[in-house]
Amino acid sequence: MKLIKKMARVGRECVACGCCASVCPRDAIQILYGIAAQVDASRCVGCGRCAKTCPAGVIEMIEWSNEK
Amino acid sequence: MKRKKWSDYLWLVELTYLCLGMFNILFAWLGMIFFTLPLAIAVFGGGKAYCNRYCGRGQLLDLLGEKLHLSRHRVPPAFLRSKWFRYGFLLFFMTMFGLMLRNTYLVFAGAPLKKVITLLWVFKLPWQWAQVDLVAPWAAQFAFGFFSVMLTSTMLGLVTMLLFRPRTWCVYCPMGTMTQGICQLRNGKEMSQHGGTCKTGSGTSETACK
Ligand code: SF4
Ligand code: SF4
Ligand code: SF4
DSSP states (O other), rough: OEEEEEEEEEEETOOEEEEEEEEOOOOEEEEETTTEEEETTTTTTOOOOOOOOOTTTEEEEOOOOOOO | OOOOOOOGTTTHHHHHHHHHHHHOGGGGGGHHHHHHHHHHHHHOOOHHIIIIIHHHHHHHHHHIISSOOOOOOOOOOOOGGGGGHHHHHHHHHHHHHHHHHHHHHHHTTOOOOOOOEEEEETTTEEEEOOTTTOOHHHHHHHHHHHHHHHHHHHHHHHHHHHOOTTTTHHHHHHHHHHHHHHHHHHHHHHHHHHHGGGGGGBBOHHHHHH
16 A cells, blocks of 8 residues: 655754654654664654754655555 | 652752862862763763763753743754754864863963963953862863863853753754764664664655665
8 A cells, every 4th residue: 555644854964962852752762873863654654853853954854655 | 740760860960060160170170070971981882872862051051041941942043953064163163172172281281370261262351269189280271271162162052042942052063973983984874774764654754865
C-alpha cells in the first residue's frame, strides 16, 4: 500500500547536538555514532517539533512515501 | 511529556559552577571536568552522549530560551553551521587557550600574577578582591584564565540564545565540534556502512548517506 506522510529530514550540516532527539515526542530520532541525527521513518509523525528546535536549522519537513 | 531524569537537572551544576567561580576564582579549576569529560566520552566510544544528555550548559541555554521565553527563536545564519566557521572558531579558541596556558607558565617561571578576568578575549576586568593565597601563583593564574574562557563562552552562548534559537551556541561550541570530529574519525566507517540503508529513503540524514 502506498503511504504518503510528512516527516523530518536531517540535512548534511547536522552538528549532532541532540536537541531534536530530546524534543521528539515519538523518540524517532537518534544521534548515530555521535556524528549526525537520524530519523526513524516508521516512528516519525511529522509534528515538526524537531525542525523548530534544531539550532543549526538543518531539519526540513518533507513529503515521504514508502514507495519510490 | 517525557519523564524527567536526574540528568535533566545538570543545568544546576553549570549554574553552581558559575556562582562558585564568582565567589572564589579558584573554583574555576572544577571546569576542567567540562573539558575533559566530553572528550573522554567521545574517545572511549560514548559518542556525543555528553552533548546529548549531560551538558549543563546546553540545558541552561535551553531553559532560558525555551522555558523563560528569552529566545527570539530565529534560525541562525547558515555560515554558523558551516565546517569552515566551526573549525575556524575551534582553532581560534584553542589558540587563545594556548596563550592562556603560556601565561600560566610565565607566572610559574616567576612573572607576577595578574588578577584580571578577560572577557571576549579583549575586555579586561580587574578582579583584585580574589583570595588566591591558598595556592601557588601559577595555579591562580590558570584559574583566572580558565574562568575567563568559561565566562566568555557563556556570554557568547547567551547572546546567540537571545538572538537565535536557545541552543545556538551548540552549533559552534568548540567542545561540540571536537567531540563530533572525534566521532567522525572513530566511527566514520560504521556510519558510511550504515548509510547503505539511506537509499530506501528511511529519512537518514544526508551526512549518513554520503
Ligand atoms: S517531526 Fe516530530 S515525530 Fe518526527 S522526528 Fe521530528 S519531532 Fe519526532
Ligand atoms: S537538532 Fe539539528 S543539528 Fe542538532 S542533532 Fe538534531 S538535526 Fe542535528
Ligand atoms: S555543543 Fe557544547 S554546549 Fe552544546 S551540549 Fe555540547 S558541549 Fe554542551
